[in-house]
Amino acid sequence: MEFTIGGRLEVRIAPADVGKRVSVRRLTEDGSDGSKFTDTVGVLTSWNDGVLCVTPKSGESVRIPESSLVAGKVVPSAPARRRGPAASFAELARVTARAWQPVESEPLGDWLLRASAGFTRRANSVLPLGDPGVPLGEALGRVRAWYAGRGLPAYVQTATGAEGAQEELCAVLEEHGWRREVTAEVRIAALAPVGDLPAEVSRVRLERTADAAWLARYQRVGTPGPEVTSVLHSGPSVWFATVPGEDGEAPAAIGRCVVDGRWAGFMAVEVAPEHRRRGLATAVMTALARQAMDEGASAAWLQVEADNEGARALYDGMGFATHHRYHHFRPV
Incomplete structure (x- = not known):
């Protein structure tokens, strides 16, 4: 991160830059971690009464006393996308x-x-x-x-x-x-590579509705009420994937996909604990991706919570990249 011109640190932002993406360097308050400076990159959301407010991708604003600022500059409004479909x-x-x-x-x-x-x-x-x-x-x-x-x-x-x-x-x-x-992160990818993954899709059953077996595997609710089935069945073109269990057991894996123009959105991909690490999540997503491509979709999206390391690793391997993050704010 370069802040200098001719070897000098410079502050090249002002209150008029509110709303722009900036990179700032400030003095640490106590230096207890051994570093002298702390860097923050995000949108300059306010500059009032000697305090800057910068909101990074995390969504949690950082308040910076103007007196601690040693360098700052405006940077491009968003990093260039290196992979995945173009999307606003x-x-x-x-x-x-x-x-x-x-x-x-x-x-x-x-x-x-x-x-x-x-x-x-x-x-x-x-x-x-x-x-x-x-x-x-x-x-x-x-x-x-x-x-x-x-x-x-x-x-x-x-x-x-x-x-x-x-x-x-x-x-x-x-x-x-x-x-x-x-x-949570909203991730996107090209759809064809997901549909081309080597997966055992013959075990995956696709249906237009979530039946009792599918709902029995779904972990978001206990006994689903009408609001659950209403939300799950909403969308332009909805598909439910099921990998049947054995001997009447609940399904080994499930998934949901909504096809909407060029987009295929993946949700509710769940695998029973005793069936994990057998490629079933990949098989579910591959089967759904192939169905979505048959309907003309070419791009994929999904949402994954920031602390779900297992799912993040799976989606990394499928080529999904983070487009943006979303947050839920609640009054306290």
């Missing part, structure tokens, strides 16, 4: 939302309030893809009241790490007392 944040946000539709929803300007009796944060959170049409404080008050009326916690889903994402909204939510509760 706005396109992926809408595609992923269509693949996991709520039981009920209500617009608030360009925001969409979503509820599904508490089944998953994605189906019970605000999708803010523009201006709510009222001041933000008022909008957040309406959000809290709307979810309270349904006996649900209020969540706002935001994204960071891609051009046109929502680092500024993350910072403002924190200012209003909301805190990030969970982070």
